[in-house]
Amino acid sequence: MANILIFAESRAGDLRKVALEATTGARKLADMSGGGNVHAVLAGAAGIASKADALAQHGADKVLVLEHAGFTQYNPEALAATIAELMKSGGYRYAVFSASAQGRDLSPRVAAKLGVGLVADVTHFSLDGETIVAQHPVNTGKVIATLSLTGSPSILSLRPSAFQPEVNAKPLVSEAITASVDPSASRVKVIELKQGNTGKIDLGDAPIIIAGGRGLKAPENFKLVEDLADAFGNAAVGATRAVTDEGWRPHSDQIGQTGRNVSPSLYIAVGISGAIQHLAGMRTSHTIVAINKDKDAPIFKIADYGIVGDAFEIVPVLTEAIRKAKA
């Protein structure tokens, strides 16, 4: 019986999908421990409380709502202080975060404040008594480490997409709470949030990713992969570092060792050689398709299906075929 606190991540007033993943993961952990309560911290400007129900739907027994103008933007100092206080006063055995940019900023702060252990970017976990046994990819995904985490409380962050949201409806119970420090007094202040491709699905949330490489030859040719993504309807566009270095796509689209780690159900690599640093960010994708004119390109070594040929000839035909298949 272990009670668990989770941080439900939001951005610009919207819950992020990883918040539901963290709720689902925490629910599993509570059930593994013989049934405990999952409490979710939901922070934001006035109105964020309306997002609490989605957390209850995914297994949160209670949603602790932290509404304050000082949480309009991400406020790491006030959040870390408040969550650390809650961990102490609420007697939680575990805390669960997402291994997203926010979660990987916030969870180490909380761990350090409490002086407890953190295992990050977890892809799988189980319990051995009260000890967490967790898997975490290291060395750019080329090695999987299994770690054991002792001490109470202990903290986990879950790799995005490794735990898909599962509905497990609980009656909505929410409680308004206040921050343990003044949220307007933080030294570090987010003064602006520049949303990238607004309206477009994020790489981390997309079940399908179409990624383009230097083989596309010019920024305007990304229209090819954009059109293919549109044909799927639920796809996002990614890129290699060769492409982001050229400035053809923003750095936030980069997939790989120094970019995003993704594992969609379908990854289509177009004009991408498959350098090891790129593979590091996408090798865990469920199905990989490669389109490349060089039959010896390393991408074919990890692709489930390949077409050796000219992307400019193949992709438009594929786009048409997907449109038809989806119609």
Added chain:
Amino acid sequence: MKIAVCIKRVPVMEVKFAIAAGGTRVDENGLKYDVNDFDLWAVEAALQLKEKANAGEVVVISIGPDAAQEQIRKTLAMGADRAVLLKADALPADGLAVARALAAELKDGAYDLVLFGRIAIDSSNQMTGPMVAELLNLPCVTNVSKLEIAGGKGTAHRTLEGATEVVEFPLPALLTVDEGLNKERLPSLKGIMAAKKKTLEVKVPQFGESRVTITKMQLPPERAAGRILGDSSAAVPELVRLLQTEAKVL
């Protein structure tokens, strides 16, 4: 500007790793090492800030085995002024233990800025920077891909999934550096010669308790070799069929 940069010696990843006997460590035979990429960008950022201010000192700190002196020398050759090696043959798996040892070394350094990499590509922990910031009670911004510092204050761009935050912070502060901030310089021959004479102090790290242990290391399952379906758009119908019936992703 007095700036500290924490750097880590990491294996070069362009190899096929093997697991050492015992199953809890990577086999180090045949591995090559370099400075963690993100830490090179952190060193570069520090050097640029010092050059712009035309004054200051860049101090490099690393926890690692004796062999890490080679990676430290590389950063001295780039232009860092001096370095500290906190010598440890094995690093704790607990990020907080590493953070404690770095925080103890940084504590009385009177640094205006402390720079970390966003993530070490071997541990992939991405936690040491913000943990040290908490231990030292320093304002902290992670994932910095753009940085301006003036008049005791800084403005940084922080990279998120598909978005960027513009963040203001007072100095002294701790930042973790993401890709995109800069490209690191190569050490010049003159720099390499000068580095030999720079101070590299060796000390003993104080890790404290570690709550995380590695119980197993394994290689991920190999992906089965795939199928080449053709050499032109004539293969598209077969691809779509396989995506529907075999992979079931359509």
